[in-house]
Amino acid sequence: MVRLLSACSLICLAFSASAVELRGALTQGSLLRGQAAVGETIQLNGQAVTVADDGQFVIGFGRDAELTQQLAITSADGQRRIETIELRPREYRIQRIEGIAKRIMQPNPDDVARAQRDAKLARAARARFESSTAWQQDFIWPLQGRITGVYGSQRIYNGEPKSPHFGIDIAAPSGTEVVAPAAGIVTLTEDMFYSGNTVIIDHGHGVSSTFLHLSRMLVKPGDVVEQGQVVAQVGSTGRSTGPHLDWRMNWFSERVDPSLLVPAMPR
Numbered sequence: 572m573v574r575l576l577s578a579c580s581l582i583c584l585a586f587s588a589s590a591v592e593l594r595g596a597l598t599q600g601s602l603l604r605g606q607a608a609v610g611e612t613i614q615l616n617g618q619a620v621t622v623a624d625d626g627q628f629v630i631g632f633g634r635d636a637e638l639t640q641q642l643a644i645t646s647a648d649g650q651r652r653i654e655t656i657e658l659r660p661r662e663y664r665i666q667r668i669e670g671i672a673k674r675i676m677q678p679n680p681d682d683v684a685r686a687q688r689d690a691k692l693a694r695a696a697r698a699r700f701e702s703s704t705a706w707q708q709d710f711i712w713p714l715q716g717r718i719t720g721v722y723g724s725q726r727i728y729n730g731e732p733k734s735p736h737f738g739i740d741i742a743a744p745s746g747t748e749v750v751a752p753a754a755g756i757v758t759l760t761e762d763m764f765y766s767g768n769t770v771i772i773d774h775g776h777g778v779s780s781t782f783l784h785l786s787r788m789l790v791k792p793g794d795v796v797e798q799g800q801v802v803a804q805v806g807s808t809g810r811s812t813g814p815h816l817d818w819r820m821n822w823f824s825e826r827v828d829p830s831l832l833v834p835a836m837p838r
């Protein structure tokens with residue numbers, strides 16, 4: 572049975588003595604933290620999900636994830652049951668811009684090669700598996716400021732959709748401190764073509780935070796960071812139009828919405 576525990580939608584789908592509990596928003600773009608019984612194994616849509624020794628596990632759903640997801644739970648004695656997770660569809664901010672001349676940015680071949688190398692490095696950093704369960708912490712904002720960009724938003728220029736925005740943009744003066752939203756291990760610090768100075772923190776079990784456009788990176792790969800520790804400073808490096816932090820979160824290659832994991836931005 573799946574029991575949902577969530578601040579934003581407290582829905583008891585079902586309950587039994589051997590319940591699997593899920594904590595999080597039942598929507599596209601969500602990271603769901605689960606509790607299985609000790610010894611149970613979990614599969615999501617046929618793919619094994621690592622369960623910690625205490626039964627904790629985490630799964631994530633991308634921006635346009637299928638609304639019906641299957642969780643298979645196998646108990647220590649081999650009994651298997653299937654639970655269905657129904658996700659609510661999200662309404663994303665879509666901006667249609669018609670009849671204006673498109674600003675053309677033609678990166679030169681060296682830039683293209685660099686951007687491809689960057690993407691490969693980021694993919695590798697997000698694909699790795701850390702046994703840490705820091706993702707169980709209640710996430711905190713990496714900094715406070717005005718939110719100028721949201722997850723999932725997309726611009727359509729003259730009918731041509733651009734790739735969606737997957738981070739939260741938080742405007743702040745250059746040099747503002749950026750802290751780790753949860754504990755983790757630093758897996759990447761690179762100056763990248765599009766995202767400028769970029770830091771990835773692995774929170775374990777495939778959950779990672781990525782910070783873009785930093786002016787300074789104050790950590791290096793292999794550093795273990797505590798929640799709230801200063802890791803970088805806000806900047807406008809890479810292809811950025813002004814100082815801000817772009818905070819992204821992943822569950823492996825699935826891009827999830829960081830704003831679903833933190834309380835409302837303090838005013």
Ligand SMILES: [Zn+2]
Binds near residue numbers: 736738739740817
């Ligand atoms: Zn952004």
